[in-house]
Amino acid sequence: MRKTRVGALFCSCRLARIKTLSMFLAFIPPCRRSVLSWRCALGCCCMHTNMAEPMELLCWGGDWDLPSVHSDSLIVLAYAKFSGAKLAVKSIDWTWRTITASVPQLHYEGSTVTEPAQILNFLRKQRFNADYELTAKQGADTMAYIALLEEKLRPALLHTFWVDAENYVNLTRPWFTSHSPFPLNFFVPGRQASLALSRILLTKAESPLLNITEVEGKIYSEAKECLNLLSHRLGNFHFFFGDTPTSLDAFVFGHIAPLIKAPLPSGQLQKHLNQLDNLCQFCNTILKNYFTDASAEKRMDCSLTAPHDPVDANLQKLTQLVNKESNLIEKMDDNLRSSPQHRHETKPSARASERNSPLLSKH
Amino acid sequence: MSLAAEAFVSQIAGKVPFIQVGNQVVSELGPIVQFTKAKGHSLSDGLDDVQRAEMKAYMELVNNMLLTAELYIQWCDDYTATEISRPRYSSPYSWPLNHILAYQKQWEVRRKMNVIGWSGKSLEQVYEDVSQCCQALSQRLGTQPYFFNKQPTELDALVFGHLFTILTTQLTNDELAEKVKSYTNLLSFCHRIEHTYFKDRGRINAA
Numbered sequence: 001m002r003k004t005r006v007g008a009l010f011c012s013c014r015l016a017r018i019k020t021l022s023m024f025l026a027f028i029p030p031c032r033r034s035v036l037s038w039r040c041a042l043g044c045c046c047m048h049t050n051m052a053e054p055m056e057l058l059c060w061g062g063d064w065d066l067p068s069v070h071s072d073s074l075i076v077l078a079y080a081k082f083s084g085a086k087l088a089v090k091s092i093d094w095t096w097r098t099i100t101a102s103v104p105q106l107h108y109e110g111s112t113v114t115e116p117a118q119i120l121n122f123l124r125k126q127r128f129n130a131d132y133e134l135t136a137k138q139g140a141d142t143m144a145y146i147a148l149l150e151e152k153l154r155p156a157l158l159h160t161f162w163v164d165a166e167n168y169v170n171l172t173r174p175w176f177t178s179h180s181p182f183p184l185n186f187f188v189p190g191r192q193a194s195l196a197l198s199r200i201l202l203t204k205a206e207s208p209l210l211n212i213t214e215v216e217g218k219i220y221s222e223a224k225e226c227l228n229l230l231s232h233r234l235g236n237f238h239f240f241f242g243d244t245p246t247s248l249d250a251f252v253f254g255h256i257a258p259l260i261k262a263p264l265p266s267g268q269l270q271k272h273l274n275q276l277d278n279l280c281q282f283c284n285t286i287l288k289n290y291f292t293d294a295s296a297e298k299r300m301d302c303s304l305t306a307p308h309d310p311v312d313a314n315l316q317k318l319t320q321l322v323n324k325e326s327n328l329i330e331k332m333d334d335n336l337r338s339s340p341q342h343r344h345e346t347k348p349s350a351r352a353s354e355r356n357s358p359l360l361s362k363h
Numbered sequence: 364m365s366l367a368a369e370a371f372v373s374q375i376a377g378k379v380p381f382i383q384v385g386n387q388v389v390s391e392l393g394p395i396v397q398f399t400k401a402k403g404h405s406l407s408d409g410l411d412d413v414q415r416a417e418m419k420a421y422m423e424l425v426n427n428m429l430l431t432a433e434l435y436i437q438w439c440d441d442y443t444a445t446e447i448s449r450p451r452y453s454s455p456y457s458w459p460l461n462h463i464l465a466y467q468k469q470w471e472v473r474r475k476m477n478v479i480g481w482s483g484k485s486l487e488q489v490y491e492d493v494s495q496c497c498q499a500l501s502q503r504l505g506t507q508p509y510f511f512n513k514q515p516t517e518l519d520a521l522v523f524g525h526l527f528t529i530l531t532t533q534l535t536n537d538e539l540a541e542k543v544k545s546y547t548n549l550l551s552f553c554h555r556i557e558h559t560y561f562k563d564r565g566r567i568n569a570a
């Protein structure tokens with residue numbers, strides 16, 4: 001009886017499936033819940049792969065004007081756009097995959113590929129090749145620059161987002177906590193942070209005395225040097241090898257886009273990067289041309305007012321910021337007024353203000 | 364300092380090679396290059412910014428691929444580690460320090476491989492990565508005598524060091540050396556540097 005009920009549930013779409021599953025699980029006794037939920041999860045997976053969908057990419061969700069906040073996911077997304085590969089992008093936010101899956105992950109016809117370099121190789125084999133027009137020397141340069149990014153820039157990025165206390169507490173941990181389901185939100189950020197710290201220490205610090213403070217200066221100076229080198233190499237061109245983007249552009253974009261766009265409280269590397277105009281321009285060009293298809297259509301309709309758009313956009317952003325700040329100030333005022341301490345204090349001060357107001361009213 | 368004491372200090376500190384100038388000890392390639400540059404000797408002054416960026420990038424490629432592959436083959440491949448690496452690493456020391464240091468080094472290297480994602484790779488995949496790296500270096504070198512400007516730079520020194528080690532170190536099998544030898548311009552590059560700068564030392568085995 002219960003098995004047929006389970007089978008009937010699988011015929012609906014994914015979201016409805018999750019909702020009905022949770023409702024279904026609520027009605028059965030707790031002792032049988034774990035077994036059935038395992039079988040349901042397995043059934044979901046089987047149904048999924050039998051549907052013969054296009055290539056599916058699992059990645060972290062987007063924020064801060066980016067399609068994804070995760071560097072490696074951005075690399076794969078950017079390369080897919082450059083090479084014209086159609087990917088069904090599935091965000092792992094608010095699912096159990098936040099702790100079980102190694103992201104990004106490409107699923108196609110039953111096989112799974114992880115790691116950006118492997119995924120890019122896989123896409124090339126499927127004839128989605130953005131490096132087709134590169135010469136052999138340019139291909140070798142690509143490998144070299146990707147190694148430079150991994151060795152010099154990645155440790156500093158990991159430190160900025162996951163180890164630097166101010167950034168971690170104010171930005172990274174809240175974001176990942178709010179995008180993970182209960183009870184994983186207690187574990188996911190901490191696990192990522194410890195992985196990041198161990199990676200930095202094992203690759204950059206002198207063993208056996210592994211101390212993060214000794215390497216901080218070194219990794220940030222290497223990262224700044226790496227950004228300068230990339231800026232020199234890019235020069236005034238749109239992309240690293242001519243006018244069409246390649247896999248190197250995808251890798252550079254994936255690494256620097258979160259650094260440019262994230263609202264970091266303490267970002268010395270971000271300040272350094274903002275001074276390198278050509279890299280910021282490079283990042284914004286890619287976002288504008290490849291990741292904003294919907295807004296591009298709106299721009300086509302409003303082409304007559306195109307010269308005024310940047311000014312209007314800036315004004316809109318300013319008014320939004322001012323509104324947000326005024327809302328925040330109002331909230332703070334409300335909180336203060338409603339707090340019990342303030343109520344005790346306002347009694348004598350209220351009398352003081354009553355005394356003051358006749359004085360003021362005279363003036 | 365006596366040789367044994369020096370070896371002891373360097374192994375505990377973990378950083379070889381090192382040079383000693385008066386009271387200063389400078390270890391590892393990067394700091395040594397900067398030290399000699401501060402003293403007025405630099406090989407890469409003639410390069411412009413783009414070429415310097417390329418040189419740094421290729422040096423990182425060699426560090427990322429070749430060095431990691433060498434460490435993997437020496438310490439993560441059980442047969443090689445037992446037969447060659449541990450005995451060689453622990454040879455200057457007496458019991459029990461030799462065992463402790465050898466296992467500590469192996470554990471440390473395996474942790475590092477784990478963190479950067481190489482622990483899941485098989486030996487064939489590692490050979491394939493080395494081959495790709497050598498292919499990139501071979502394409503960059505082309506038919507030139509050195510990588511930049513007909514004069515050797517730090518990149519030439521680094522590449523020579525790694526390739527010479529791979530070609531001359533005897534491991535349990537010669538597959539890695541064969542992969543490198545298949546790129547003839549890299550092999551002739553090594554021969555040329557060895558004959559030009561290291562005439563009195565040992566020779567690379569002919570292919």
